[in-house]
Amino acid sequence: MWLGRAVGKIKTDLTFDLEQTVTCFCSRKARRKEREGAENTTSGDSKLYLEAPVLERKLLSELDMRMLVDLPAGLDYNEWLASHTMALFDHVNLVYGTVSEFCTTTGCPDMTGPSQRTYLWFDEKGKKTRVAAPQYIDYVMTFIQKTISDENIFPTKYANEFPSSFESIVRKIIRLLFHVVAHLYAAHFKEVVLLGLHSHLNLTFAHLTALHHRFSLIEPKETEVLRDLEVALRLTEDSSQESTSNLGEQQTDTTIDNTDSDSKNQVEESAGKLHI
Ligand SMILES: [Zn+2]
Numbered sequence: 293m294w295l296g297r298a299v300g301k302i303k304t305d306l307t308f309d310l311e312q313t314v315t316c317f318c319s320r321k322a323r324r325k326e327r328e329g330a331e332n333t334t335s336g337d338s339k340l341y342l343e344a345p346v347l348e349r350k351l352l353s354e355l356d357m358r359m360l361v362d363l364p365a366g367l368d369y370n371e372w373l374a375s376h377t378m379a380l381f382d383h384v385n386l387v388y389g390t391v392s393e394f395c396t397t398t399g400c401p402d403m404t405g406p407s408q409r410t411y412l413w414f415d416e417k418g419k420k421t422r423v424a425a426p427q428y429i430d431y432v433m434t435f436i437q438k439t440i441s442d443e444n445i446f447p448t449k450y451a452n453e454f455p456s457s458f459e460s461i462v463r464k465i466i467r468l469l470f471h472v473v474a475h476l477y478a479a480h481f482k483e484v485v486l487l488g489l490h491s492h493l494n495l496t497f498a499h500l501t502a503l504h505h506r507f508s509l510i511e512p513k514e515t516e517v518l519r520d521l522e523v524a525l526r527l528t529e530d531s532s533q534e535s536t537s538n539l540g541e542q543q544t545d546t547t548i549d550n551t552d553s554d555s556k557n558q559v560e561e562s563a564g565k566l567h568i
Pocket residue numbers: 394395396399400425426475479480
């Protein structure tokens with residue numbers, strides 16, 4: 293309830309540009325739907341998050357972002373990864389928490405990302421299952437909270453050491469957080485803008501991307517769904533042309549994949565096991 297009131301209040305405080313962007317975007321999308329037929333149009337095709345007025349992020353340059361994640365001399369690599377992982381978890385949790393009221397099993401029956409990407413979850417028996425987005429994200433957040441609170445994995449006490457599998461565990465956490473961010477952009481960006489949190493989400497995405505670029509933490513096949521946003525936010529250095537042309541190919545592949553009943557573009561996740 294509080295969020296509905298908050299949205300109402302914040303909406304009145306929105307700058308004219310932003311409000312107009314959301315309004316124009318929605319009516320344009322509605323007109324396109326009428327023209328093409330609702331069944332042929334999905335929310336993944338229209339990307340409000342690529343519209344110029346919402347591309348702002350906190351005033352950090354590309355150099356600042358690189359410095360933010362660069363390992364300082366003398367600091368332990370695992371300690372560094374741990375601190376960034378926990379910070380990203382907090383930020384993603386915070387942004388998702390503010391719009392979670394809008395992420396329901398009926399509104400989001402699948403865990404989707406942009407370009408019709410669907411994320412599947414492995415159940416406890418190792419069987420991949422299609423779960424609603426709020427359920428998937430609940431699994432993700434519960435798993436991460438439990439993992440970062442485990443003294444055997446994220447040690448805080450003196451003399452306790454990181455396990456040899458630590459980096460792999462971090463990779464998995466970062467990948468899962470990326471899925472949540474992808475869902476926020478694909479399904480809830482309008483609410484994020486109305487709450488005035490788009491620059492925070494963009495900054496969180498920029499932080500995650502900078503960390504991933506610096507330490508190669510996520511597979512390119514995972515991050516390709518938001519490559520266009522990387523380019524728009526100028527997070528991908530000196531390769532925007534290449535990224536843009538790659539994106540075109542990837543979107544074509546995705547379209548082909550979607551005609552396949554096996555949906556090759558679906559990405560699977562395991563709830564019970566850590567893929568090392
Ligand atoms: Zn949702």
